[in-house]
Structures are given as structure tokens and as C-alpha cells.
Amino acid sequence: MKIIAKKTTLIFTVLFFAIMLFLTxxxxxxxxxxxxxxxxxxxxxxRFSVTAVSADGEVAQYSSEKTAVSEKMLGEGIFVVYTAExxxxxxxxxxxxxxxxxxxxxxxxxxxxxxxxxxxxxxIMSTSKxxxxxxxxxxxK
Amino acid sequence: MKKLIGIxxxxxxxxxxxxxxxxxxxxxxxxxxxxxxxxxxxxFDCFVxxxxxxxxxxxxxxxxxxxxxxxxxxxxxxxxxxxxGKGILFIFYIVLMMMPLQVTILPNYIGLxxxxxxxxQWGIILxxxxxxxxxxxxxxxxxxxxxxxxxxxxxxxxxxxxxxxxSVIPQLRVCIFAVVLFVFxxxxxxVEQPMLFLNDKGLKTMSVFISESGSYAGAVLFPAAVIFLIxxxxxxxxxxxxxxxxxxLGELS
Numbered sequence: 207m208k209i210i211a212k213k214t215t216l217i218f219t220v221l222f223f224a225i226m227l228f229l230t231x232x233x234x235x236x237x238x239x240x241x242x243x244x245x246x247x248x249x250x251x252x253r254f255s256v257t258a259v260s261a262d263g264e265v266a267q268y269s270s271e272k273t274a275v276s277e278k279m280l281g282e283g284i285f286v287v288y289t290a291e292x293x294x295x296x297x298x299x300x301x302x303x304x305x306x307x308x309x310x311x312x313x314x315x316x317x318x319x320x321x322x323x324x325x326x327x328x329x330i331m332s333t334s335k336x337x338x339x340x341x342x343x344x345x346x347k
Numbered sequence: 348m349k350k351l352i353g354i355x356x357x358x359x360x361x362x363x364x365x366x367x368x369x370x371x372x373x374x375x376x377x378x379x380x381x382x383x384x385x386x387x388x389x390x391f392d393c394f395v396x397x398x399x400x401x402x403x404x405x406x407x408x409x410x411x412x413x414x415x416x417x418x419x420x421x422x423x424x425x426x427x428x429x430x431x432g433k434g435i436l437f438i439f440y441i442v443l444m445m446m447p448l449q450v451t452i453l454p455n456y457i458g459l460x461x462x463x464x465x466x467x468q469w470g471i472i473l474x475x476x477x478x479x480x481x482x483x484x485x486x487x488x489x490x491x492x493x494x495x496x497x498x499x500x501x502x503x504x505x506x507x508x509x510x511x512x513x514s515v516i517p518q519l520r521v522c523i524f525a526v527v528l529f530v531f532x533x534x535x536x537x538v539e540q541p542m543l544f545l546n547d548k549g550l551k552t553m554s555v556f557i558s559e560s561g562s563y564a565g566a567v568l569f570p571a572a573v574i575f576l577i578x579x580x581x582x583x584x585x586x587x588x589x590x591x592x593x594x595x596l597g598e599l600s
Contacts, residue, residue: 208588215584222577229390230397237391293563294395294548 238344242335244300245347246287246328249273254310254318273325274316275305285330285337286323287345300330302339367576374569388565389574395548395563396556396571403553404578406468406541407534410475414530415523417476422485423511427497437486444479452539459544470544471552475534481526488522489515524589532579 252274258266275284285300305322323329328345330337337343377384389396425437443451455474456465464470492515500514516523538554545551553575560568583590 212585215581219581219585222581226397226400226574230401233391233397234394237394240391293393293565 241342241344242333242337243346244285244287244333244337244343245331246345247331247347249275249319249323249325249327249329250316251325252312252314252316252318254308254312256310272310273319273323273327274312275307275319275323275329277311277315277317279329280305280307280317284323285333287328287330287343292342298343298345300337300339300341300343302337370569370572370576374573376569377566385566386570389567389570392565393563393567396553396567398549399551399553399556400574402468402541402550403535406471406475406537406552407531407578409468409472410534411527411531413472414476414478414481415527418481418485418526419511419516419519419523421482422489423507423515425482425486426489440479440483444483448539452543455540456543465544466546466550468550471537471540471550474540475537478530478533480533481530484526484529485519485522488519492518521589524586528582528586528590531582535575535579 250273251271253269254272254274256268256270258268260266283302283304286303287298287300289296289298291297303322306320307317308320310318330343333343374385375381375383425433425440459465459470459474464473496514496518497510500510504510504513536554537552538558541550541552541555542558553571557568557571557575560571
């Protein structure tokens with residue numbers, strides 16, 4: 207009986223340390239594979255015409271490059287990627303934003319972003335799973 | 348009467364086991380009921396846990412393995428060697444053993460700082476190797492060993508190490524297992540030393556992880572505590588017989 211108990215303990219010990227060793231090397235990969243796999247791209251820019259009025263009442267019109275989003279994307283909100291530290295490691299998360307857009311509209315259906323998305327922000331183009339605000343993601347592209 | 352004593356001991360055991368049972372239960376408990384979510388949070392979302400786990404294993408194993416020959420030699424010296432001041436030195440050992448960790452930790456820190464060992468693995472291992480507890484227990488047990496076997500070995504060889512290896516260690520087997528268990532458990536559970544002597548997170552231990560578990564996302568405390576229990580429990584299951592014998596014989600001697 208004692209020998210069986212010792213053998214069981216030995217098997218359990220080997221199993222325990224083997225599992226811990228396996229998880230040490232592969233836990234991160236398993237975690238990453240369980241995350242939504244997303245493709246992100248920098249927020250696009252378009253040239254929009256701007257009308258400026260000087261102090262003496264002179265009206266000038268010129269074009270300026272601004273961050274822009276497709277009108278199609280505006281309805282359900284846009285997920286913006288950001289990095290933050292979680293449990294000692296740097297990871298990517300998404301933030302759901304509903305950007306404030308201006309009246310200007312480009313020929314290809316893009317609207318000028320006034321606030322909510324900054325120049326250089328990466329926005330989600332496609333995802334393997336449904337996203338939500340604050341969701342951790344794995345950016346594959 | 349026997350029944351009553353049995354009931355009292357059963358109740359006492361239940362009281363002692365309650366925190367362990369609660370820890371195990373809470374490690375499977377989440378707001379929605381029983382779940383493995385807490386383990387998922389720890390094992391698949393908190394990767395700093397693994398280096399800390401292996402650090403604990405490394406420190407506890409190294410301390411136990413290095414301390415063992417030190418305490419055997421030390422106990423052998425106290426038991427069989429004849430030199431002036433042996434009794435006083437042994438009293439110092441006992442006093443040192445009685446001292447709380449908080450008293451000795453500052454001199455240890457100063458010594459390690461002067462040797463440039465702060466924030467190194469040796470800063471944790473080295474002070475623990477010379478812990479007096481093992482030497483005192485081993486000495487008490489060694490007093491009860493058969494001296495004729497040692498005398499016979501002395502006739503065969505001049506080497507002290509060979510005498511210890513051939514005649515002392517076989518008689519100390521039970522005590523060695525008990526000391527291994529105690530030393531491993533003590534090293535495994537240490538919190539203050541890694542907190543004070545180590546700055547680098549990559550060198551810290553699992554006990555530090557548990558004490559800082561509030562700073563990690565997810566319910567990682569209870570599953571970490573359960574995993575923390577397992578190695579010492581396994582070691583106890585291996586050496587439980589020897590531990591009981593060691594303690595009983597130690598008392599008798």
C-alpha cells in the first residue's frame with residue numbers, strides 16, 4: 207500500500223513539474239492563439255478643403271490633409287489599438303471610439319475626423335472574433 | 348473518554364484544515380459559481396508567475412542541497428569533536444536559532460551589500476545555507492547514534508569525511524529526511540528575504556508573487572496559493588514516514 211502511495215506521489219510530482227515546464231514555455235502562445243487575431247492599419251488621411259477668413263475679412267480657401275474615416279465605419283464605432291501593461295507584460299488592446307466628424311467629405315466617401323482618432327492611431331480593419339471595448343487582441347498585421 | 352478525545356482532535360484538525368480547504372475552494376470559485384476561470388487567469392494570462400515559480404524551486408532546492416552537508420558536518424563537529432568553547436558555541440547556535448528573522452535580516456543585508464550580493468541569487472541562497480536550525484536538530488539526533496560504529500570506522504580510516512559517509516550518514520537517514528523537509532519548506536515559504544534582498548522582478552519568488560497578487564489583473568491569489576502548496580505537500584508525502592520517525596527519535600534522544 208505504501209509503495210503504491212509513493213509511486214502515485216512520484217507520478218503526480220513528475221506530472222506537476224512537467225505541466226509547469228510545458229506552461230512556462232507555451233502558456234503565452236496558448237494565450238495569444240485564444241485572442242482575436244486582428245489586422246490594424248494607421249488611420250487614413252485625406253485632403254479636405256478648408257475655408258479661412260482673415261482679420262480684414264478676406265476669404266481664403268486651401269486644402270489640408272486630415273485624419274479621415276470611411277462613412278461605412280462610423281455607424282458601429284471604430285476600434286483603435288493601444289498598448290498597455292497587463293500583469294507585467296506589454297500587450298495590445300482595443301478601444302471603441304465614436305469619432306466626431308466634420309462636414310467635409312472626400313470624393314471616395316471619407317469624412318474628416320475632428321476628435322476621437324489622432325494622427326498615427328492604428329484602427330482595426332479586420333478581426334477573427336467579435337471585439338468589445340477594452341478587449342485584448344493580437345495584431346497580426 | 349477515548350471517543351471524546353477523538354472528537355476533540357477531529358474538530359481541531361478541521362479547524363487547522365479550514366484555511367487550506369477554503370483556499371482550494373476559493374481557487375475554483377468565481378462570481379458565477381464553481382469555475383476554472385481563476386486558474387485560466389493565472390496560468391494563461393499572468394506569465395510573470397512562471398519565472399517566480401522556478402525561482403522558488405531553484406532557491407529551495409539549492410538551499411536544501413547545499414545546507415545539508417553543512418549541517419551534517421556542523422552537527423558532527425558539535426557531537427564528536429573535542430575543542431574548547433564547544434558548549435558556548437552551541438549555545439550561540441541555539442540563541443541564533445531562537446532569534447526572529449527580523450533581528451538577523453538587517454545584519455544579513457549589510458553583509459550581503461558589502462559583498463556585492465544584493466539583487467543576486469546568492470544573496471538569497473548564501474544566508475540560508477548557514478541556518479542553525481538544521482545543525483541543532485541534527486546534533487540532537489546525532490547524540491543518540493551508535494558511537495561504536497563511528498569508532499569502528501575510525502579504526503578503518505583517518506578521513507573524517509569517510510567516517511561521516513560510512514558510519515554517520517546511514518544512521519542519520521531518518522533525520523536527514525526530516526531536516527530536508529523542514530529546510531525546503533522554510534526556503535520555499537521565505538518572503539522577507541526576496542522582498543528585501545532582490546530588486547529585479549525576474550529573481551523574485553512565488554511567495555512574493557502571492558504577497559503582491561493584488562497588483563495583478565484577474566483572480567490569481569487563490570490558484571497561486573494552491574500551486575504554492577503542492578511542492579511542499581509532495582515532499583511531505585515522500586518523507587512523511589521519515590519525518591514522524593525523525594521527530595520521535597529526536598525527542599527520545
